[in-house]
Amino acid sequence: EEQLVESGGGLVQPGGSLRLSCAASGFTVSTFYMNWVRQAPGKGLEWVSSIDSGGSTYYADSVTGRFTISRHISKNTLYLEMNSLRAEDTAVYYCARDSILTVWGQGTKVTVSS
């Protein structure tokens, strides 16, 4: 079964950093287009970042320069390094596979607050 499991969320102060992980099983992360999508409390979905099979990366304007998407081939894991966090980054962060988001993880909650 193809599965994604996120981890690494938590409470962080404004200006702080956090690294989210998304462990994949049943398929190889490096051969797929992978994404991070977030959902602020009570709000809709927002695309955050993507990495293609060739390693090219893409970011929403709201996170460019602060977030970095990457992957670890042997661990079959996708990451999102988040720096200079702001209150408006508070959300549930999902990883999802493919440009059409066929497989989703369960999400990990990030709260940015003092």
Place this chain on the structure above:
Amino acid sequence: EIVLTQSPDFQSVTPKERVTITCRASQSVGSSLHWYQQKPDQSPKLLIKYASQSISGVPSRFSGSGSGTDFTLTINSLEAEDAAAYFCHQSSTLRGTFGQGTKVEIK
């Protein structure tokens, strides 16, 4: 950035009724428009891909249509388990965007 606008934002429907949700794009996305269902406290789930293509395991009462800038998700004969939020998403550009969502409530 391509803006997707869904309507309505909210719909209260009795079981067995037909539900129609529309998604309008600010510029053409071709057929690269997809629909997702999100039940409370769950992750989104892909319902329809490329405007009208069905997804294995998704009930046949869900269907999609449209191309270019105007798209429709139809739920025929609504069931209680269909209470959820529904989102459209475009993948025609590298920076995908989502509609604001439509919440469907069962009367």
